Every structure is written in C-alpha cells, then in structure tokens.
Amino acid sequence: MTASLSAPLQPIGEHPPPPILAAVPTPSSDPVAVIGASGALGFGLALRLARAGVPVAIGSRDGQRAEEACERARQIVSDGIFSAHENAGAADACDTVILSVPFRNQSETLANLKHALSPGQLLIDATVPLAAAVSGKATRMLGVWQGSAAQQALEMVPDGVRVVSALHTISAASLADLEHPLEQDVLVCGDSRADKQEAAHLIERIDGLRCVDCGKLEMARTTEALTALLISVNARYKIHAGIRLTSLPDRLWE
C-alpha cells in the first residue's frame, strides 16, 4: 500500500463521498479492504464488519460493481462506513486485506495487486479451490500444487506481506442475513501466531464468531476443504451449517 492509513478512504468515480462518512467523525478501527466484496462471501463479510464499526473498503475487479455493492451495503448497514474501489485501490488503502474471490480468479487478482500490496500488510485469504472453478462439483476440491489456495497466495504476494488463512466455513448466506446468529468458529491457519492473533482480533469483532488457531498455513488445505464438506451437508439438510470445535478453553488468544 502507498496511501497513508490515516487518510480517509478515497472512493473511485465521480460520486461525492457518502454523507455517512461525515456523520461518523472517528472510525472505531482501521479500515479493512475486502477484495471481491461484490461476491456473496465478501459482501456478507463487508456487512458484518461494518456493523461492528470497522470501515470497509469494498473492492471489485470492476469499479462500477464496487459502487453498486457499496450502495447496497449502505442500504443494509446504514451507519456503516463503506467506500468503493477497484481491487488495487482497496488493497492500497488498508493495512488489512481480506481476499474473498473465487479460486479461478485468485491468481490473476493477486498478480494485479502486486503493486498495491506492500510489506507489513496482513492478507487474510478466504479462497477455496472448489472444483466448481473448472466446472466441476462444489463438493469436490482441486489439488493446488502449493498445497492450498492460502499457500498459493503466500507465494504470490510481495515479500513481507503476511498471509493468514481463515473464514472458509462461514456461510455467505448466514453472513448476509444480519438477523442470523452466527455462533460458530473460524478456523485460522498461518505461520505466525502474532499474525493469526491479529486476524482473529479483527474477525472476532463480528458477533458470534470465535477464532481457533489450527496451526501453520499448510493446514489450510484441510480448512479450505471443509467448505466442500459443508456445501455437501448444506445441500442434504437444506441448511447453512457452520463448524464448532468442542472442549476448547475460554481463552484462545492473548
């Protein structure tokens, strides 16, 4: 990223900043970029984060789609702080970047973000290599040479960008339905405990989500695969299931 974090988010296009930005003088936390926020999971995350007081930079490949998603988000979370950007603009504007794109776009998206990402930023990868990316079943996974989509992300980001894997088991539909109590776990993987903790502190601002440290980034191949498993369970039982680990202690992070 090149912009100062303390600078207000700069939305794309000709539109004036939305009045809500003026109405909330001090954001209660640093802004977070959601890359792919016009997609279902990204949009749900943007809503939930904004409702928790996190300013959200809505990123999309297409500026117009970012604007539309931003407008929809504002209608749902009226006191949320949103700004619309093309993906690189969103990533450039925030210390923390959530990558929530279909697997078929992950590699291209990260290549396009190469100059927007810079050392020290935290990338939370939520990509799932479902076979649906190659017109296969959403209950099957693709093998990723690096081991997982998260490890592919780590390979592609500029040196010094910290990568954590999370959020694969949270249903987009449940996130977007703000009345739906989440009450489930987020399985977090990464090679640095501090980075995982930073991601956990952000994610746990969303009501009902508890983050569990599941190990190194290589474990993402299993947490990513849980998406396919949950899609299978959801189809069978007509639900939006989540994951809960049992017998955990009360305190999972410092």
Added chain:
Amino acid sequence: MTASLSAPLQPIGEHPPPPILAAVPTPSSDPVAVIGASGALGFGLALRLARAGVPVAIGSRDGQRAEEACERARQIVSDGIFSAHENAGAADACDTVILSVPFRNQSETLANLKHALSPGQLLIDATVPLAAAVSGKATRMLGVWQGSAAQQALEMVPDGVRVVSALHTISAASLADLEHPLEQDVLVCGDSRADKQEAAHLIERIDGLRCVDCGKLEMARTTEALTALLISVNARYKIHAGIRLTSLPDRLWE
C-alpha cells in the same frame, strides 16, 4: 463372515467364557467387531459400545493382546459383553466390523481379513492416513492414491462388503474416559445412504455422539484430514477437541 450371527461369540484361547456372558442372557443388539481394539481409539470405542449394551468382539493382530484388552475392558465396563479374538475371528463373528487400526497396518489387516469378510457385512472404517505412519508429523496427512483410507478399504474388501467412513474426529482419550461427556458429531461418509444410516444407528448408541451424513465415500479424504487438524488444535490448547456442526435440523436420519 462364515459363522452364524445368532451363535455366541467364540473367544480365542483356552479360557472359559467370562461369567458376564452367562449373566446377560439376551444381548440387546447384534455383536460388533472392533478390529484393532487393543489400540487407543478401538479400545475407547469398545468400552463405549459395551456400555451402551452392544456386545463387542475385541480383535487384535495378536490373540494375547486381544485377551489383555478384553480383560481391561471388563474391569472398566463390568456389565459389558466382550470377547477376545484375533482380527479375522472377530470380523468373522459379526455383521458389523469397525476398522480402527493405524494407517500403516490398514492394507495388511484388510488383506488378512479377506476370507473373514463376506458380502453384506458393514465395515466402518476409522483409519486416518496420518504422516506419522511414515515417521512424519501427526499433523500432516499422507496422500492415498484412491483418495482416502476409506476408499482404499473399499477397494480391498471382498465385493458386497459395504464400507462407511466415520469416527475420525472422536478423541481416543475422551472415549476411554467414560466420565467425559462427548457431545460432538461423527462425520459419516459413504456411497449408500442406507449403509450410513445403519452405521449411524450403531454409533449413536454411544451417549453424546450425533452422526451427520457428509456425503459420498470420497468425502472421507476431508473427514480423515480433520484428525490431523484436531491433533494440531489439541497440542496447542492441551485439550481433546471434537467437531460440532451448527444449524443442523433435529432429525438427521429416518
């Protein structure tokens, strides 16, 4: 299997049948074989099933170890119905066979059971291809050519033996500690809904276990991998975690 199911289980060796067999005239269900019951997971399953009134044929590669496990089990579940067998004898004596052996022994064990298993039997495979099988980490998985240990089992059993995959996420320590409330889910995979349901009805006799249909047998590659994930979580938090799926309906099986 060749023996009639209505015949009493025939323990190996010279020992007379234990008095407990005489004390319980009518078993409340058909006997179940646990192959590898001298191992930690198999032993815990044997205890829990016996406590639920299921007669258990304790199988081990070594007859003497089966006897010892049987004796230990009787001391813990004094009203349980146990019998000791070499693996083939246990498999031969029961309609339902739980395979609970380390991955390094799965193939050899199934080869040895070839003549003990016969069409119509239900094999519940609990094998996990942990990298520990080749002196690697227990938080890493081996790639199995067929896709999973369960699919390898399906390939190896005689035609007509039905294979269901289950029980990978239940901690052996929690099973063996009969005071420990389980309150967790068992993720069940298999190509036949009826076979999964039959396995679920057996497993759910164990207090606190709920079986969830997770799809076809090929999904076992993910449910098996959850063992490695839980081992990672357990080591970090010094617990014995289990899995619970959220938002499921009350009724999961007919």
